[in-house]
Amino acid sequence: MKGKTIVLGITGGIAAYKGAALCSKLTQAGFDVHVMMTEGATQFITPLTLQALSRNPVHTGVFEEQNPNVITHIDLADRxxxxxxxxxxxxxxxxxxxxxxxxxxxxxxxxxxxPVVVAPAMNVHMYEHPAVQHNLRLLxxxxxxxxxxxxxxxxxxxVAKGRLAEPESIVAIVCDMFAESARKPLAGKKVxxxxxxxxxxxxxxxxxxxxxxxKMGFALAAAARDFGADVTVVAAKTTAKIPDGISLVRVESAEQMLEAVLSRFEQSDLVIKSAAxxxxxxxxxxxxxxxxxxDRIMLELVKTTDILQTLGERxxxxxxxxxxxETGDLDHYAMDKLQRKRADLLVANDVSEDGAGFNTDTNIIRIYDKDGxxxxxxxxxxLDAAKRVLKLASERMTQTEAKEVRE
Structure with missing residues (x-):
């Protein structure tokens, strides 16, 4: 983590005292830490404490410019x-x-x-208030x-949800995020x-x-590209922005999608069926x-070929x-689908939940394997959800490859 600059913002809650431990552990991990404190935060812990731990000046006021050559908040935002x-x-x-x-x-x-990482801490009723939840979704x-x-x-x-995550946990997550961006876990793989x-x-x-x-499919494509993969997306009707650096194959119907996928299936290492x-x-x-x-018209419909099941069989x-x-009973339907269609992982969401449905920029997902x-x-x-899915998939693929080598 050496050479990486972190701006640590500490705000005015009782958990501000944990900011000292967090600052210390980030510095020990090798980060160059620059602390910013709100006025409220200074009521709980002194700037001098954070200055001693970070070995950098602590910033508390936007008009307290310490270097005439730069505008501090712009300089630190850039760095x-x-x-x-x-x-x-x-x-x-x-x-x-x-x-x-x-x-x-x-x-x-x-x-x-x-990247911005936020660790909320407040009373449980404040955390669950619709206004706070709305703001969390926006962010x-x-x-x-x-x-x-x-x-x-x-x-x-x-005794409820609202405590700041422990500094050790925050540092571990941050280090993992930097490590993830530095390595390419899907390098050389066709997705x-x-x-x-x-x-x-x-x-x-x-x-x-x-x-x-x-949006979810293109988020997966962007994440896989960033993980080093050679990415092909077979897309039907979409309104989301197409990410750069991928190969796009346009189709319309389920039958056309099946044909496009099957023609590329044998050459693929990882296949993600996120289309509806x-x-x-x-x-x-x-x-x-x-x-x-x-006054009426009758339409006769016939079942389409199940693409996921076909891939599972082949x-x-x-x-x-x-x-x-799904719109309810998520665990039951997810496990049934995973087992019937022989998927290695199944990602499920309840599209009736706020922030998890179609056309949103967020998602609330649950990931299953054969054990639940x-x-x-x-x-x-x-995008963050896509990264979590791909990280898990890359770990499972690496484990499988290592097992095959041993055997």
Whole structure:
């Protein structure tokens, strides 16, 4: 971690005292730590303590310029490899969500382009308040990474969720994030991803489809690209921005998607079926526009070929990940789908939850393998969720390869 600059923002909650331990451990890990404290934070812990631990000046006021050659909050925003806000109070989270810049920390955050990590700490009722949850979702949509508060004894006397994560846990997560970005766990691998919603035409102007935007599929593609993979996306109808550095194959129907995937399946190392594929298609597609006649019209539908199941039956060495969008009883349906379709991992979400449905920039996913639930992730950006899925997949693939070598 040497050579990496971290701006540590400490805000005015009782957990500010843990900021000293966090600062110390980050410095010991090799980071160049620059501390910013809100006025409230200075009521709980002195700037001198943080200065001694970080070996750098501590910044408390946006007008306290110590170097006439630079504007400090812009300079540190440019230099920072990461900004960590810990503890993050409800007030600071609200400032971040709504773009306020009335102190040193909020001004620096508004000018920053580096990754931002936020570790909330507050009373459980404050944390669960709709306004705070709304602000957390807004920030997650913008790519902010959250370190969830822990459950335990709170300063107010409650035993509930709201405690700042322990400094050791925060440092471990931060180091892991830097290590992840430095290495390429999927280097040399061919990754095939499906995205978007398929279109099943009734006639030249009408069709059956779904609400998928392709955001999750393209997030997976961007993450796989950043992990060093050679990425191909087979995409149906999408509205999301297409990431750079990938190969894109456009299709329309479920049958076209099946053909495109099968033609590339044997050459792939990792296949992720994140597209929302139609389960049924019209038996007959009219060659010209169907004219209105009568009060009712009858449509006869036939089942489409199940792409995930077909891949599960044909896979040899490929690592196969399926997706399931449900509206309830998530564990049951996810495990049933994983087992029937022979997937190695299955990622499920309840699309009826706020922040987890179609067209959102966030997701709330649960990841399963043959033994059951592997990991339940809180609300986060789809890109962050994609990275977690790919990290787990790359670890499983490495374990399999190592086992084959031993055998």
């Amino acid at each position: 920072a490899d990461m900004i960590i806000v810990a503890p993050a109070t409800a007030n600071t989270i609200a400032k971040m969500a709504h773009g306020l810049a009335d102190d040193m920390l909020s001004s620096t955050l508004l000018a920053a382009t580096c 997650a949509e913008r790519g902010v990474t959250f370190i969830e508060p822990e459950t335990g004894q709170l300063a107010c006397g409650y 095939l991803i499906t995205a978007g919603g398929t279109v099943e035409r009734l006639d030249p102007v009408r069709y059956l489809t779904n609400d998928s935007s392709g 594929v139609a389960d049924y298609r019209p038996v007959v597609r009219a060659e010209s526009k169907i004219k209105k006649s009568g 896979k040899t060495s490929q690592f196969l990940i399926g997706f399931a969008a 639930l592997v990991e339940a992730l809180p609300i986060m950006s789809k």
